[in-house]
Each structure stands twice: as C-alpha cells, then as structure tokens.
Amino acid sequence: MLKKRIIPCLDIKNGRTVKGINFKELADAGDPVELAKRYVDEGADELVFLDITATLENRKTLTNLVTRIASEINIPFTVGGGINTLEDAKMIIDSGADKISLNSAAILRPELISEIALTFGNQCVVLAIDTKFVNEEWLVFRSGGTIITDFKAIDWARKGAELGAGEILLTSMNNDGTKNGFAIEICKAVSEAVSIPVIASGGAGMMEHFAEVFSQTNVTAALAASVFHFGQIPIPELKNYLKTKKIPVRI
Numbered sequence: 001m002l003k004k005r006i007i008p009c010l011d012i013k014n015g016r017t018v019k020g021i022n023f024k025e026l027a028d029a030g031d032p033v034e035l036a037k038r039y040v041d042e043g044a045d046e047l048v049f050l051d052i053t054a055t056l057e058n059r060k061t062l063t064n065l066v067t068r069i070a071s072e073i074n075i076p077f078t079v080g081g082g083i084n085t086l087e088d089a090k091m092i093i094d095s096g097a098d099k100i101s102l103n104s105a106a107i108l109r110p111e112l113i114s115e116i117a118l119t120f121g122n123q124c125v126v127l128a129i130d131t132k133f134v135n136e137e138w139l140v141f142r143s144g145g146t147i148i149t150d151f152k153a154i155d156w157a158r159k160g161a162e163l164g165a166g167e168i169l170l171t172s173m174n175n176d177g178t179k180n181g182f183a184i185e186i187c188k189a190v191s192e193a194v195s196i197p198v199i200a201s202g203g204a205g206m207m208e209h210f211a212e213v214f215s216q217t218n219v220t221a222a223l224a225a226s227v228f229h230f231g232q233i234p235i236p237e238l239k240n241y242l243k244t245k246k247i248p249v250r251i
Contacts, residue, residue, distance in 0.1 A: 001248045002220060002248070003045075003248045003249055003250050004214050004220060004221060004222070004242070004247055004248060004249050005045035005046055005199075005220060005221035005222075005249075005250075006043075006044060006045050006210070006221070006222060006235055006238060006239060006249065007044065007045060007046045007047065007048055007199060007221050007222070007223040007224075008035070008039045008044050008047060008048070008223070008224065008225065008228045008229075008235070009047075009048040009049075009050060009201070009223050009224065009225045010032045010035060010036065010047065010048065010049045010050070010069075010225075011029075011050050011052045011225060012032060012049060012050065012051045012052060012062065012065065012081070013051075013052055013053050014053075015032075015062060015065060016029075016030070016031070016032070017029040017030050017031070017032045017035055017229060018052070029225070029226065029229040029230070030229060032049070032065065032069060033065075033068050033069055033072060035229060036069045036072055036073050037072050037073070039073075039075075039228070039235065040072075040073045040074060040075055042234065042235040042236055043235055043236055043239060043250070043251070044075060044228075044235055045075065045076075045221070045250060046075055046076040046077070046078065046221070047069075047073060047075055047076070047077050047078070048078045048079075048080070048101065048169070048223060049065075049066065049069060049077065049078065049079045049080070049081075049097075050079075050080045050081050050101065050128075051079075051080070051081025051082055052081060052144055053081075053144065063091055063092065063095045066079050066092060066095040066096060066097060067095045067096055069096070070095060070096020070097065071096065076098045076099065077096065077097050077098050077099070078097065078098065078099040078100070078101050078126050078169075079092050079095075079097040079099070079100065079101060080100065080101025080102065080103060080126070080128055081101075083100055083101075083102060083105060084105040084109075084112070085105075085112070086112070086115045086116060086119060089116045089119070089120070090119075093120060093124070098124070099123070099124050099125070099126050099166075099167070100116055100120070100124055100125055100126065101126040101127075101128045101169060102116070102125065102126070102127055102128065102165075103127075103128040103129075103130065103142060104142040104143050104144075106127060106160065107140065107142045107149055107151065107156075108142070110159065110160075110163055111163070113125055113127065113160060113163040113164050113165050114163045114164045116164075117163070117164030117165065117166070118164065121166070122164050122165065122166035122196075123166040123167075124166065125164060125165045125166050125167070126165065126166070126167045126168070126169050126199075127156075127157070127160035127161075127165035127167070127168050127169070128168075128169040128171070129153055129156060129157060129160075129168060129169065129170050129171065129190075130142070130144075130145050130171050130173055131153040131170065131171065131172060131173065131186060132145075132148075132172070132173040132174055133172075133174050133183075133186075134148065137152060138152065138153040138154070138186045138189075139151065139152060139153070140152070140153055140156050141173060145173050153170070153186060153189075153190060154186075154189055154190055154193050157170070157190045157193055157194050157198075158193055158194060161194045161195065161196050165196065166196055166197075167196055167197045167198070167199065168190060168194060168196060168197070168198045168199065169199045169201060169223065170186065170187060170190050170198055170199065170200060170201060170219075171201040171202045172186060172187075172201070172202040172203060173202065174202075175202040175203030176201075176202040176203065177202075177203075177226065178203055178205070179203065179204065179205025179206070179226075179227065180203055180205060181203050181204075181205065181206075181209040181212060181213075182200045182201075182202065182203045182204065182209055182212065182213040182222065183200075183202060183203060184212065184213060184216050184217060187200045187213055187217040187219050188216060188217040188218070191217050191218035191219045191220075192217075192218055197219075197220040197221065198217075198218070198219045198220060198221075199219065199220070199221040199222070199223050200213045200217070200219040200221070200222045200223065201222075201223040201224075204222065204223075204224035204227050204233070205227060205232075206233070207233060207237070207238050207241045207242075210222050210238060210241075210242060211241070211242060211245045211247060214242070214247045215245070215247065239251055
C-alpha cells in the first residue's frame with residue numbers, strides 16, 4: 001500500500017518562516033534553513049516552501065533562500081510563490097527545488113501548468129488550491145487568499161489534473177491555523193474527483209486530525225506548519241501514532 005506522507009510547510013515572508021490564522025495575523029516561526037534541517041532529521045517525507053507574499057508584492061521567489069535550503073536537505077522539495085512563467089520555474093528548479101507549486105499564476109493563465117509539465121514532467125507541477133466555504137460552495141481564492149474567483153475547488157482540481165498537474169495541494173482557508181482539524185468534506189471530494197495525489201492542508205492541531213484525514217478521505221499526504229514549527233507535534237511521534245492506527249507511513 002502507498003505510504004502516507006507527512007509534509008511540513010515553510011511559509012516565508014521577508015526571509016523568515018511565519019504562520020498565521022485564516023491567512024492573517026502572521027507571527028514569526030523561525031529561521032527556514034534551520035527548520036528545514038530539523039525536519040529532515042525528524043523524518044519528514046517532503047518539504048514545502050511557499051513565498052507567501054511574492055505574488056502580492058509582484059516579485060520573484062527568493063531563489064537564494066531556496067538554494068540554501070536545498071543544499072541542506074535530501075527529501076523532495078516543493079517551492080511556490082511568484083512563479084509566473086516557464087522561465088521562473090526553470091530558475092527555481094535550477095536553485096534546487098524538485099517541484100513547482102502554482103497558485104495565482106495558474107488561475108490567471110492555466111496553460112502555464114501544461115508548459116511546465118511538458119518541460120519538467122507532470123511530477124514537477126503541484127497545483128496549490130486555496131479554497132474557502134462561501135455561500136454553500138467551496139470557492140477558489142488567489143493572491144494569498146485576498147481575491148475570490150468564480151472557480152469551484154473540485155472543478156479547478158479536475159481542470160488542473162487535465163492540464164498536467166501531478167499533484168494538488170489543497171488548503172482550506174476556513175481551517176488554516178485554527179488547529180480544529182482538516183476540512184474533511186472538501187478533502188474527500190477533491191481526492192475522489194482526481195486520480196493524482198492530493199495533499200491536505202489547513203487545520204492540523206492534534207495527531208488525531210492526521211488520522212482522521214487519512215482514514216476518511218483519499219488524500220495521500222497531510223501538510224502542517226505551526227504544530228511542527230513550535231514542537232507541539234513531533235514528526236517521529238506522529239508517525240508512530242499513525243502506525244498504531246494502521247495508517248501506512250515511512251518510519
């Protein structure tokens with residue numbers, strides 16, 4: 001059986017790791033290079049780096065920081081934020097990333113997904129979907145969660161997969177930073193709607209939340225930030241707990 005992945009996320013602003021609640025009230029969470037090294041030691045399966053203000057500030061991702069982190073880790077490394085063109089993607093891959101995460105740029109120009117997938121392979125393209133439950137529907141937001149779109153999360157996930165995305169990073173804005181658990185309903189719906197891997201993101205607060213999302217949906221990975229950054233859930237303990245729940249993980 002395919003093993004479930006545990007993925008810490010480094011949300012980056014001004015070169016520091018930050019974490020907020022519902023995409024707001026950002027607080028400092030430490031040095032990203034030191035955190036990345038720690039996560040490798042703790043047995044994280046992958047690492048995600050999101051330059052969360054690159055799009056809002058209309059600038060490119062911090063490639064120097066990407067290079068520094070990539071040189072210190074030996075696990076799959078996904079980088080997103082400010083990647084608007086194939087050239088941007090090449091720069092990030094050359095800096096040491098294994099995968100590119102696309103969000104706003106893909107919404108504004110969906111063919112970018114296909115361009116990067118054709119150049120680097122589908123496995124290199126992660127479609128990040130920030131979604132919020134609004135008026136009885138899960139709608140997609142862009143620009144760091146500041147702009148609502150007409151896209152429905154399930155439809156956009158399907159479209160992204162058709163265009164060549166190899167993976168979906170699904171973040172519930174309602175749950176983000178709340179530590180009340182993942183958004184099971186939308187995680188279940190999206191992971192059943194596409195044949196590519198789906199990463200659940202937003203809301204992890206206890207080890208039980210990881211067990212819930214893995215046992216009740218088809219997601220193949222779960223991502224979290226603050227509970228890992230501040231040591232509330234040590235990754236080795238989480239994996240041992242999941243193993244006792246008969247959830248396959250790499251120990």
